[in-house]
Amino acid sequence: MKLSGLNLREKLSRSVQAIFNTRLAVSRSTLLTFSALTLILFLAFSIRMFPTRWGLELSEFDPYFQFRFSEHVLNTGYVDWGTWYDTQRWYPLGYTINIARTAFPGLPFTAAVSYNFLSILGVPISLYHFCILFPAVFGTLACLIAFFFAKDIGGKIVGLLSAFFLALNPSHITRTAAGFFDDETVGIGSILLFGFLFLRALDEDRSQKEGILYAVTAGLALGYVAASWGAALYPIAMATLFVFALILLKRYSRRLFLSYSLTFGLGLFLAINVPKHGIDFLSTWAVLPVLGVFGLLCLHEFLNALKTARSKIISVAAFLTLILVGLLALSFLGYMGSIGPKFIRVVNPLQRGESEIYQSVQEHRLTAWGSIYYDYGVGVLFFVLGLFFAARYLTSRHLYIIIFGISTLYFASSMVRLTILLAPAFCVLMAIGLTTLMKPFITVMRETEKFSSSKKYIAGHVGKEFSASVLILMFLLLTFTYVFPSPRVYTHAYSPPTILSASVPLRTTQSVTEWTEMLSWMRTNLPTPSIVCSWWDYGYWITIKGNQTSLADNATFNQTHIGNIGLVFMSNETEAVRILEERFTGPDGPPTHILVFTTFNSLGGDQGYGDEGKWRWMARIANQTVNPGFYFEWGEREEFNTFGNITTNQWQWNDVGKNTTVYKLMQAGKNSIVPSAEAVELEYFEVEHFSPGNPVASIGTDQSGQPVYLYALVCLYKINYP
DSSP states (O other): OHHHHHHHHHHHHHHHHHHHHOOOOOOHHHHHHHHHHHHHHHHHHHHHTGGGGGOSOOOSSHHHHHHHHHHHHHHHOSSGGGGOEETTSSTTTOEEHHHHOOOOSHHHHHHHHHHHHHHHHTOOOOHHHHHHHHHHHHHHHHHHHHHHHHHHHHOHHHHHHHHHHHHTOHHHHHHHSTTOOSTHHHHHHHHHHHHHHHHHHTOTTSOHHHHHHHHHHHHHHHHHHHHHOGGGHHHHHHHHHHHHHHHHTTOOOHHHHHHHHHHHHHHHHHHHTSTTTOGGGGGBTTTHHHHHHHHHHHHHHHHHHOOSHHHHHHHHHHHHHHHHHHHHHHHHTTOOBOOOHHHHHHHSTTOOOSOHHHHHSGGGSOOOHHHHHHHHTTHHHHHHHHHHHHHHTOOHHHHHHHHHHHHHHHHHHHOGGGHHHHHHHHHHHHHHHHHHHHHHHHHHHHOOOOOOSHHHHHHHHHHHHHHHHHHHHHHHHHHHHHTSSSOHHHHHHSOOOGGGTTTOOSOOSSOOOHHHHHHHHHHHHSOSSOEEEOOGGGHHIIIIISOSEESOOTTOOOHHHHHHHHHHHHSOHHHHHHHHHHHSOBTTBSOOEEEEEEEEETTSOBOSSSHHHHHHHHHHHHHTOOOGGGGGGSEEEEEEEEETTEEEEEEEEOHHHHTSHHHHHHHHHHHTTOTTSOOOOOSSEEEEEEOOOOEEEEEEEOTTSOEEEEEEEEEEEEEOOO
8 A cells, every 4th residue: 555655646746747847839939929919908908997997887878778788688688679669768759679770789799698608607797887897808809809810911010019009099999998888899899800700711821611611700790790880881891892802903713702702691691680770781882882793703703614705795794784774773663772871971071961960979070180190190100101011012911901991091081980990900000011111120130240341340230220220219209109298098098987077078086976966866766757858968877877767868860859859948938848748748748857967167157068068959950950140049159258368258148048948947057056146037847956066177267366166067857837
């Protein structure tokens, strides 16, 4: 027994020693790449977690609906979500996803599946907090996908730099920071994944089995984009243009034909099963080119089988005639679907004036070129160089990234929101330009000295010094882009969620609790169902955080309904109550409460961040007019000296404006904070609850040198019908 015990201990000792002596067969280059990528991903995740410093809350408005959608999927399953009739929204109409066709299931499904997986593992986290952290995780995953996508295009260094630039990109950070639980969270990473897989499917060096596998997975990725984000039309159109360019460049192959067919066949099949798209998606002008390019691929394959030039000419003529007749027939019979107005405005940014609601959303504005420079700084130069170097050596992957970069630059200049679409392409091309420019200088720095004469030695030595200077200069330029004169990345990331800043675009040292306090009070103290009338901006907050019924929200699918709400606020009390009773009475009666949000300073002047700035859109959407003199029915602008020697141009209400419901409700709230404000008498509205009304920030001094404070106030009134 003793001998057997000794043998056992000896065997264990040898086994442990063998483990310690094991050397992983990993090269130094791979280890360095893995280490650098790990640090980049850690940096990306850390930056995107900055908003949690203010508290764990969802940001903006749409993420609240995405959370509600995810919650519904978890509670009812993954099948019946399309028939979900939400009675707490758009009262008295209600909201059904299949009818409104304003929601994509991709993000809520992903969140629900991920949350279920964590629950199985026993991770103790609520769905609300999970949805807050979700964007930071998937924003980091997008940086990882960017590495592999760019690595296939230009090598490991390009991949690492692309991931690094995307990790620090302000537009991408803004849309993937903790709390921003919206479609872009998964959309950008999915578009990159689609490009990565589709380009690999076209590689002639891979086996046919691998090509089919990559084509199928690319189709799944494309279908996922279509199920997750309205911008899915972009990767569809971009890849179609890319394949068309390959045909023109005489790079047709059967691999291209097979990969294109599998990818788009599967991707479009998944897309038409999304209620937002439906079968009509295939007949829109944005998707028909996919079928046209497929026809060209079929024609190319057919022509390869023909022997004579005459038969080829006849076949091409017949194909073009068939395409033309088919398009005319579809258009004449009414089967040709149109592109949505929002997409038309992106393609043609000069067409802006059809929808008042569209114009009222800040992220739909035209992008100033200065904002693109602010995001990328000297990277703009490297982006241009990247385009140049990619065009000089025009591989299929370089062609893809050129189309990706130029097209997204155009679309980003058409709409502020689409700067997020530009971010990955810009970062990859920026990395290509920087890497290619640095390569000769790095080569000089690595060279071993081979010269014997003193002159040659001096020449070689000076060359290395010059190369080192250039590399240091590039490093300094990038440093000034991301660090000086202020840490731009830090500035973009270190912003509180919208609800914790009360929608006030000022940097404060602590959270602003006006909205969270009001919504918590509504959830706790108001009977359910209470029906709250407010401007559509606050609908999601009222329904989801306040657990009360709202009249409209950010889905904005019924402009007439929103126009009626605007009419309520811009009418006098008697007319407002009549409209509320006539046009908004439903199964639970007419609205029970009305809510306004106002911002003002301690001198009584309006600041314009609340409904005192939004009333113009209430008037425009209610009346559907863009007459420049239209607003002067309610007042006029006057020069107003409030802050020392600074003269401000403020709006002054006239007697008609002071009789509107929105003015009287805001003024009554202001009176509770600023005693010197003009008194108002309310006839049909009774104060139910005001938020605390604490000062948000100091915004200057008055003529006597006393500090002037900004206030944000949420006012809830009970409606007393005559």
